[in-house]
Amino acid sequence: MERRANQFNFASYHTLEEIYDWMDTLVADHPNLVSKIQIGESYEKRPLYVLKFSTGGSNRPAVWLDTGIHSREWVTQATGVWTANKLAEDYGHDPTVTSLLDTVDIFFEIVTNPDGYAFTHSSNRLWRKTRSINAGSSCIGVDPNRNWDAGFGDAGSSSNPCSETYHGPYAHSESEVKSIVDFIKSHGNVKALISIHSYSQMLMFPYGYKRTPAPDHEELNELAKKAVSDLAAVYGTKYTYGSIADTIYLAAGTTVDWAYENGVKYSYTFELRDTGRYGFLLPSSQIIPTATETWPALLDILVHVQQHPY
């Protein structure tokens, strides 16, 4: 049966297969804007798909977006689906999105940890990590947000494979992480990276592994301030913002620190909402409100990137 991307139920949670099927539908509906590329395979050999939003050009400045690196944070994958659809639907209709995509490419990995996500649907809804086997331990998986080569193994990550913040045997040991590293390095023109988590209502930027302010701290902070203000204007959801180390605690080996240290100036990580009653079990009725309020904040960052080339 032929389906269209906008007939998908964005207000429900979906399995990995449903999300991967939907990606194909989105590509089919917007063939001149969206394509699907595979950047690698997960530990359990699932494809790692990225949606590429591009209106042409050659190796344009690009933005990397990812959701769902922690698999149990279901509202992030759901927000990823909604946001990707929004980008596609608004192109050619909304002047801001149109102008953005006329100059900037967006790469969007919606299910960054597919093994973990599939596992949350089949066996353990509260699984956070990858599903790789750890030599010498009966505990499975590595925290992919402690596995990056930026202060790898330092404070805020664990050397215990049974811990939820286990950093893994070495930096980029997880194919889910290595595939992104290889992709961003080989692209060479990624100007922003936004990694989306839940559920602490925060917008953060480097550094996480050290307390030293990033060289671009002031600009990143001002942009974060504007973004959370615009987010709050939608439903009044209050976010805190700042460097990871100042806002939560020292956390080594994170995505955004690696990106920043590898030349991606605009590196941010969102912690999307919860009202404090459900945590990772946020009811599906809150997917669209969450995605809707996140959109203006995301757009603030994207537009800033477009207007501040470097």
Added chain:
Amino acid sequence: EQLFVGDQVLRVVASSEEQIALLRALGEQVELQVDFWRDPTKPGRPADLRVPFSRLQAVKIFLESHGISYSIMIEDVQQLLDEEKRTMMLSRR
């Protein structure tokens, strides 16, 4: 399939750096199987931890004996999971 019947999520508010250190130490005790959903960060900011039913008493005694205030954020994790599954099934139909 792992079930979470009777597991609770506790919302804990530490009032000092000392209490935050205690909470982090709690998380390091593998036998208690505490799963931090929201990590302890700063005094006054909430931390959320899922505690298996079989360890609830021990964890609550730990919190109370150190004067760390908490409330029950989720009474029974499995009930919420069942509800989530029902919603997905309905949506799929």
